[in-house]
Amino acid sequence: MKKLLIVTSVLLFSFASFAQKAERENIRKGNKEYRQQKYSTAEQRYKSAIKVNPNSKEAIYNLANTSYKQGRWDEALKGYEKYVSLEKQNPKNLGKAFHNMGNVYLRKHPSKDEKENYVEKAIDAYKQSLRINPDDDETRYNLAVAQKLRQDQGKGGGNNKNKDKNKDQKKDKDKNKQDQNKDKNQNQDKKDQQKQNQQDKQEQMSQSNAEQLLKAIEQDEKQTQDKIKQMKAAERKQKNDENRRNNKDW
Structure with a gap:
């Protein structure tokens, strides 16, 4: 009986080790594909890792990133939300997930x-991201962009819900006015159509503003990443120079 227990334990340990190795291998290959902008193949790698370990935080987060890069916003959001629910140990990455959700x-x-x-x-x-990573300039910039959009919404014709409510009330009143003449109805229809056209134009402007601001976000993030790469390259060069000097002194 003891021998059977020992054999079972060894088999379970071997299976766990194999699964962990398969998970890490798929994530590693997925990361390589992601860096090469092969998002579709990277996506399959991360999904394979998740099959082995459904709670693989790294695979879930990276899979959400591939969905984001491919413009599948709902899938990306679902992935980030799952990652946020699982992450309890790495606040920095948690802050990044909230940033990406924004x-x-x-x-x-x-x-x-x-x-x-x-x-x-x-x-x-x-705001959630900044509570975790208060020094993140990218998130602070994006927050300002979102707040600007909210401000523009307020200027662009007021609250749409209140408009709809007022329209419904107006329709009810119109039903009760049985003797309203046709000319007034026609004039009212024209006014309603003009209001609708104006609202459509405002929504188009809001869409255009949003796209312009999002392009600004992406450009700002790219510039920040370039600066980080330059700083890291400078640090590596400095360390290499110091090592060479130390070797000469020796």
Whole structure:
């Protein structure tokens, strides 16, 4: 009986080691494909890692990134949300996940579903990120962009929900006015059409503003990443120079 228990334990340990190795190998290959901008093949690698370990935080987070790069916002958001629910040990990466969630929400703005205020959700996500990483300039910049969008929404014709409510009330009143003449109805229809056209133009302007601001975000993030790479290269060069000097002194 003891021998059977020992054999079973060895088999379980061997299986766990094999699974862990397969998970790490898929993540490693996925990361390589991601760096080469082969997002589709990287996605398959991360999915393979998740099959082995459904709670692989690194694979879940990186899979969300590949979805983001391919413009699949809902999938990306779902991945980031799952990662946030699992991450308990690495606050820095948790802050990055909230940052990326904010970017997704801005990408989904404006929404045809007026129940979803993605600008507000983006602001909340960026604030969450800054609570964790208060020195992150990129997140602070993106938060300012989202707040600017919210401000523009306020200027662009007021609250859409209140507009719809007022329209519904107006329709109810119109139903009760049985003796309203046709000319007034026609004039009212023209006014309603003009208001609708104006609202459509405002939504188009909001969409254009959002796209311009998002392009500014991406450009700012790229410049920041370039600066980080330059700083790291300078640090490596300095260390190499110091090592060479030390070797000469020896």
